[in-house]
Amino acid sequence: MPLHHRDEQGRDHQVGHLSVQFTPFSMAQAAMQNLGQQLAVFAAMLVVVLLGAALVFRHLIGRPLARFRQAISDQRTVRSHAGPADAGERLRNDELSDVVQAYDALLEELDSRFARQSTLAHCARSLLATAAGQQSPLPEVLAQVLRTTGADRIYLAENLQTTATTWQAQARVVAGAPWPDAAQALVPARWRSCFEERSGLLGTVEDLPEPERQQLIAAGVRSVAALPVWGQGQWFGYLCVQDLQQQRRWSDSERVFLHTVADMIGAFLESRQHTRTLDRAIVQLRDSERALQHRARHDPLTGLGNRVVLEEALGHALAHAQAGEDLHGYVLLLDLDGFKPVNDTHGHAAGDVLLQTVAQRLQACLRSTDTVTRLGGDEFVIVAQGKGPQFQLDQLLAKVTAAVEAPVDYLGQALQVGASIGAARFPEAGRSSAELLVRADQAMYAAKQAKRLAR
Template structure:
């Protein structure tokens, strides 16, 4: 019994630690062989999507290993087929084998043996393969205990196999990719919600009159909008008594609610693990059990699924811990949740500290009143103590907790005062510099938020040395700083400060023994009689800063009226886009998609074009980004799809090109709508076009958020008969994890890799990787942006099936496309 326990424990450790399938399968065999006789042993993988089998590991004294990928139907009647279809373990004795043969349930595959024992590998209720041992010796017979043992062992094998398969796919296809391409996605809506939530928490921390329990409840509600926080608590650490007390808790597990959240001496629970490490701890149940087996922590609750805890630290002092935990398999916390909760913890820590200072001030005041009655001579000392506490509290409320610089509130007060002075003294001149760090997000993403905080503190300290003594440097939040330069003798003084800051931030910084480069973009607004309030002047400096970014970053720009006019132009353009949608001014232009091996025309990509009655022809780059920002792109896309379907139906009726298809772009947010499949179906019904003649293109962004609704919509479109193309593949997140989860038919290789591909070996490697990946997943590939015969021939040599680009034809009006079809016929 001890040997079996040891072997199963080794199998569990193996599923956690093994990093390669080639070494994983032999170790599984070795471990199972220590539990039972397993001289003949094999592992089969079953792909339900493509209905194939693959013998990935095979040891047998009589039969040769079946090679390659095998059609599942070829193994109908085999014992492996029987286990997969039944999803049940099978112990086949000679008696049972004869009964199954007589009833035509199985047929003969391979050499006949004595006993055959096979169990299914199950993942989420689906069979992904089998594990089998068999005997050719009358002396070696298997029992029900062996069957149960192999079934239990298979449960440990599945998780590691799936993990290692995903890892192997990732390694095979990402070797040619750079690390930057894996970290370039950040959703705007998520960012805005995060900024709003952090701003709300920041507002709460400033309200010292707010009851602490109410504060914790409001923080809980705000966090719950960003992360599933159904089970949440905040515990404070008392260093003097080495105890942990639970200041706030909400938990759906109500049976032990009172006992679990009683104050306790520090022990070896998971909250204490966070305190000891002074860092964020993210754990699954399996990882919690591993810590328990190593003697690091206590045994976790049986119903726990995912656990996330962050320390509450202020000015280097450990205040406590904030924790989220999940009892539901549907809620699993990830690294993004961990970073978010860590960021929020800074605000919570500051709030706790402020309230401690407020409480300290209150108690000092009460003590002062008592001392007045008892000893008059000590009154001055007590008053001094009270004023110091008040000064500390005021400083904390008016300054940024990370850098110690004045915060937004203080800066706006000073700026309003400067504006008022300029109104009274016409000779008084000043300027506002608005700074934004250009590559700060890269530091945060690559080195972590702690490194980002260190960098912000260094920059804050250096900015104080660059400006003059009377100037004010403040931090607005994130990586944004503002500087008030007062009493200017000329504008050149402000330019000199801006240039010194630009030069300073172009130099590399050493953060955690690694060189990082950031740079800055600066917007400058000078005092002017039109300014009546600080918000307006700060807004203009912010606008100038964005113009500096647009012109290449690492520079400064001065605000002028044309910048404001650009904002007004955007508002005017938005109005015209709305009218153009109502007047149906947007029409499709068609770019041919060509089969590379025989130059046959197979379809068109429909591209939106706008011939405005007000503006004339408007280029897509001038209206598409604004349409996306304002949400108008959804109506525009649907208008283009319907017009394209109508045009293709006309070509079918008049030119007989029934096999031709049209491919239309859909903005990512379409796939977050539950009505998308019905909207597409309605267009097809109105135009009379068959679903298989329509293809829709989406970008990777749609696959990285709201995955459930996106997958549901894609499956509904597939069921309808519409094919799905992944556009611009290779330029975004490009995680291979989603390619086998989403029903994608075609990968469109981005034109940035194809343009002059014959001159760039690294581009050829990336294209070849994408094409091989697509072929392995039974997907087609379309090369975009082909501009020369050499590029087209090279893509064809790399097995890319289709292509489009100026080499074949530019996007054409419906009339020109009609002529093109006739010419290609």
């Protein structure tokens, strides 16, 4: 809009123009931008910490472990080349053998701990690197844990419906030996109590009560380690490692290792759940945003475009008409004759049905390139554009009049109204939407007055 200044003598001077531009704001995009940055920073920090811990552990354990191996290997080489010795020498060799055996056990334990630590780092990388929508890394993670523990089967069970005395779970991810159907039976409520208290069950089947022992023996299990899988505040199920060939006494380090794996899986499942919840919330935000935009641009009763859509359609039509040769169009302002008596006689519900039917008929009789909008009340505006002499106003008016004046059935009664239509041709009648609407409004009132005089 132009800016004016009036001086002391009352003269107006144009000093410039003021222009305001509105940019649409999307709540969904803003939420996704902030959330993505925070998740990226969190994931990067966690990966750096895990890799640093793995490197430190390798430096503190791996290199001394290699030196231990070399020393024991040298000692064994010396013993293998030694000749007969006296009793004192044999006693010293026996003592050295005990020391060597102790070193062997220590080295084996250190090897196992290093392997478990490496497995934890690998599992953490796999779980953290999985983005939403990608294939689940859980089968690979369970296979890695199975190799590290040396067990025969590992599976992740999901909670199903429970009762007061029994609890049922379904194995979703299995690695190792095939899963027998017999092992999918109900599990005693004692297991559920342990899992709800965030404690596990580890040991041989001989350590379990009779009903549990018989059930596992029937499945060919000789030792078991079952650990609950918890998120921050939700219990998802349990992780179970089974030996089918040996009875194993689980060490404390193995217990810690399996508990850590179960906690990592729980955190991953909860993250996946939150991601799905967030995705659903974003979809709802987008749907709400689209609905708000639609309501801001459309008439709630008829579904036709409102004044905003009309201004856009007229702007595009004027731009095309001014740029193209022999291209013109019409703005039709339509007012229903006899609409008020319909409301007074049959009620507003009948009037609403009449307006909706007229709107549908207008859309059906016009081309897809034409625009039909409702200004309010019983007034409609049509923007139609064409090229050449074949695009005639008389044909357009005939189609619109026939669509409006056809009877409308309402509860078995025929409702009928007429149409007073004013037309303004562009670009001849005006080069702005406001000017064209004024000309069409004047023409419509002239047509309405002519009908009254004709009566």
